[in-house]
Amino acid sequence: QYKKLDQTIRNFWTVFYRLPEEKKKMFLDSQIENPDEVYPIANTCSRILFLPRYSSKRILKKRLLCAIEHNESFGLC
Structure with a gap:
């Protein structure tokens, strides 16, 4: 189970924030x-x-x- 400040979680958000808006939308749409x-x-x-x-x-x-x-x-x- 991940904790809020686990390195994997921080890495995910770093990568995610740097994605183009179109890719962010594609990811979120696939999750909903x-x-x-x-x-x-x-x-x-x-x-x-x-x-x-x-x-x-x-x-x-x-x-x-x-x-x-x-x-x-x-x-x-």
Whole structure:
């Protein structure tokens, strides 16, 4: 888990601030997808579940089951 002043975080912001505005927008747009279109992601190494804010329980169930059924593990952390 990162802390606020970790070197990797500071490096990220240094690089990000120097990007052209178009690249910043592309990055941010890619991070703000329609939650109903993305799948939950479990990072077992850090015990974190990235769970989008789905618009309904039906969509949550559909995405969760698909992620479970199509999960492929490479055994790497």
